[in-house]
Amino acid sequence: MIRIKKILYLLTKIQRIIGLFIFILTFLFIFHNDSKVQWHGGASSQSAPVRIKRPATGLLSLYEEALSHREKSSFHPMFHNHYVSLKLNFTSMIKDYLNYLKSDSKKKIDHVKITCLKSSKAMKDFYPICHIYLNFRVNIFNLKEVSFTFLSHNSSCSLSLTNTSDIISLDIHEMFLAEDKFRFTYQWRGFDREKLFRWSQWPLKTSCLKSYLNRNQRQSSTLPSIFFQCSSVNILTHSTSRELFIREQEAVSYWLDLQYGASINRKVFDTNNLPTKSRRLAPFEIAKNNQVCPQKFQNWILNYQKWHENISLNISNRSTTFEEQFQRIIELDVRFLIYKKSTTGIADRMIHFITTYLVALLTNRLLIFDTNWPEFIDVIQSSLNYQPHTVIPWFAQLNSIKKNLSLTIQNNLTVKAHRFLTERYKQDYDYEKDFPERILIFKGHTGGVIHTIASNSSIYRKFLTIDLEMNTENIFGCLYNSIFTYRLSQSIKRFPSNSLNKQLGHSSQQILQALLSPRFFPIGIQIRVGDKTMIHANSISHEKINFEKFNNFFTCSQDLIYMNENLFRRTNQIPIIFLLSDDIRIRQTALKRWKLPFECFRLSKNKCPSNNDHLQILANSNPVLHISHTNNSMLAFQLGIFDSFLFSLCEQHIITTKSRFGRFTAFASLKQRNIYSLNIGKQSSCHNQSSPLATVGYLRLGI
Structure with a gap:
């Protein structure tokens, strides 16, 4: 009996020791998990949510690596405002083929065929609509250094080509429907098979980011190929300026969330609660608040943006002659306001821009951006079509074109260039009466937004303050953030x-x-x-x-x-x-x-x-x-x-x-x-x- 009691006593002690050991292991496991960043992925109804851990700083690095990968890639197509344009980095394309050239490093590739394939509601299968042949000479000095000289091109469709450095840009002249979709293939001379182009999605989609995180719990020094497969596509779909604008804002907002999350010196960072305490909002995020930029104002802006898109589409068919385009402009009674930047600083240019934008809104004129400001388009995404060469390709040679047009068209294509001086910021204007011409070009470095809404004698004051519920404190910022966002x-x-x-x-x-x-x-x-x-x-x-x-x-x-x-x-x-x-x-x-x-x-x-x-x-x-x-x-x-x-x-x-x-x-x-x-x-x-x-x-x- 005593022996049995001793055995039971020993078993009890062993059980307690095992229990303590399990408790310690559990504690260490929880502590270890809490020291990592938590990401919540999607889960089926039969399983609990999956928790993925990764520091916010690692996610920011992921963005940088994805951007670097995209910029080094060889092919960037865009289907924007019903037109397709292609940008090709031929140095990158050729480097991708260096493995083939190892057997003969002096070999010169001088021809590549690019095929554009389209599908539509009527025909869901992709079929070729354009073959583009690019001829160039390639010099391969070693397996890492490549140069090429562009020679000529020809194609089965109407297009324009520009060549700068190692980048070749192609604009297909045909106008397409918004529901059309495209694929692109390429074939080098001497190859008997075409290859399908793939390209990186940008801005980076959070769904792809989370999909990658669900497969990679630990941060790696380089991104695996599975991430690039997720972030790349081979079908091109349509985007308007407004859609690109919204997409850019959403991407920047999420990236700012990551920046704030990375600044918190803690080891737990949860994307489903990102961030735990709200960060300070950027101006474009504040502008979405109806208490800041009233709904009536936002509807006014949205209606103008839709009108701008529709009119641009109606008058910019590249397959028509200039005379046919002018006739269409007169029929639709389209009037233009062309912004001309000043030669002074950034603030002068922006202030003049926003004032010109306000005039275009008030007078229902088609706002056209300055063609000679490439850095602006590189840094800022606009909610309006910023491609003047598409909308008004005739503008640069208007004087010579007009001479060959009918008198009716000539008389209707009136032009006026006006430079605003120091009086602009304190003078009332009736822009319909003062500037009746069809094509206006506004120059200057002064602003008139505040005076337009604040002056008791302004003819636009009632509309802006009562109808749109705007005031001197919000009007400039609401205008600015409705047209500009940072890329x-x-x-x-x-x-x-x-x-x-x-x-x-x-x-x-x-x-x-x-x-x-x-x-x-x-x-x-x-x-x-x-x-x-x-x-x-x-x-x-x-x-x-x-x-x-x-x-x-x-x-x-x-x-x-x-x-x-x-x-x-x-x-x-x-x-x-x-x-x-x-x-x-x-x-x-x-x-x-x-x-x-x-x-x-x-x-x-x-x-x-x-x-x-x-x-x-x-x-x-x-x-x-x-x-x-x-x-x-x-x-x-x-x-x-x-x-x-x-x-x-x-x-x-x-x-x-x-x-x-x-x-x-x-x-x-x-x-x-x-x-x-x-x-x-x-x-x-x-x-x-x-x-x-x-x-x-x-x-x-x-x-």
């Missing part, structure tokens, strides 16, 4: 993941992530010294600057912090200063005195000191390029437009009165708050000195 590809390049700034200032990604965080209250300061500081940035960077001249901007920000001290304490927000300046020395000096410490970017650990007696400056220390005074206008526009995007994320704005860059950004931000407008070296305090947007809109040639 995801350019956003990724401007704010690369894990970017480290070894210089004095902060990296672009650190700035973006801090401005997105609701834990901070960002106050934007923009100090403009003059264009000369940008022209001679390198030569003056080592010169001393009288920093005391700009003390009033920082004193003003300190006043704002004191005035809102209770708010910051109640909301647990930390006030920071995002500093923009055309003079690199101002930013460098401010950073040496008050740089926001690195600990503040570890957002989840609350290590950022909340000391309202000490300014905390967020800024980069890189020189600024002026778009009109540099040989690299593309980079200047990219840097400038994304500086304005960052500045628009600030909750309060302190700007230089003589500068228009900070002012137009404050209006476009849709914060709808008073602005502090300062002159250099004057006004030491900002206590109760803010200016309403209606007042600021009349400063320095208007908004």
Whole structure:
């Protein structure tokens, strides 16, 4: 009996030990899982949700790698506004075939056939509609270095071709239906079989991203082929400008979510709860709120966009003659407003653009973009058709064409170019009466949006304020965000993941992530010294600057912090200063005195000191390029437009009165708050000195 009791006692102890061991293993398993990022994938009704773990920083890297893969690929087709265009990178195409050429490295490929195949509702099978033959000479120096010389082309359909560097662009002239679909094949000389083109989807689809994550729980250094299979397609479908615009906005919003998620220094990040605390919204997201941009206004914009698309379609058939197009324009009574950019800075161009856009809306004119601004189209996606060569291919040679047309058409094709000077921002216009011509070309660098809605004698005031329920605080921003959005590809390049700034200032990604965080209250300061500081940035960077001249901007920000001290304490927000300046020395000096410490970017650990007696400056220390005074206008526009995007994320704005860059950004931000407008070296305090947007809109040639 005693022996049995001892055996039972030993079994009980063993059971307890096993139970403790299982508990420890379970605890370690849970702790290990909680230390990873959680992604929730789709699940069937018979199974529980699948949890996939991956850091947000890894997802941002995934975007960058996908973009790099796309840009290196050889084929980019587009079916946009009923026309098909193809872009081919022949260097990439040829490199893909180097394995075939290993046996004969001196072999020259001089011919490739590209076939366009179409399907429709009537014929669901794809059938060839165009064969394109491209002739060129290829020199293969080694298995990594390739060059080619384009010689000629011919095709079985009408098309136009442009050749720049290693890129060949093809525009097929036939107009297609929105329900049409396309495939494309290619065949090298000497090959007896055609190959099907595939290309990367862009913007990157979140469904593809999650599909990849469901198969890869661990981050890898390179993307597997399964991801590129998911993100690539071989069927081309139709897109309007509006559809591309919405798609771009949705993609950028998700990417901003990832940026904010990556800034949270924690090991758990859940896409089904992304982010756990709402990040600060970008202006284009704020504009979707009916309380900010009223529904009546949004309907007005949407109706114009639909009309713009339909009219563009009706008058841009490339298979018709110019005379037939003119006849169609007269029959439909289409009137044009052509925006002509100024030769000055980004702010001048944008302010003039938005005012021209408003006039086109008010007068129901077809807005046409400036043809000579490639960097704009590269950085910004528009909700309107920005391809003037498609809509008005005759414009560049209109004078010579008109001579051969009938008098009726000539008399109906009236043209007027008008340059707006300084009177625009304070003068009333009746655009129907003052500009009756069919084709208007507006030039200038001034703005009239605020005056159009604020002036008691404006003939458009009642319509804008009563019918559309707009006001001086929201009209510019609602207009701006209804036509422009930043491209995801350019956003990724401007704010690369894990970017480290070894210089004095902060990296672009650190700035973006801090401005997105609701834990901070960002106050934007923009100090403009003059264009000369940008022209001679390198030569003056080592010169001393009288920093005391700009003390009033920082004193003003300190006043704002004191005035809102209770708010910051109640909301647990930390006030920071995002500093923009055309003079690199101002930013460098401010950073040496008050740089926001690195600990503040570890957002989840609350290590950022909340000391309202000490300014905390967020800024980069890189020189600024002026778009009109540099040989690299593309980079200047990219840097400038994304500086304005960052500045628009600030909750309060302190700007230089003589500068228009900070002012137009404050209006476009849709914060709808008073602005502090300062002159250099004057006004030491900002206590109760803010200016309403209606007042600021009349400063320095208007908004």
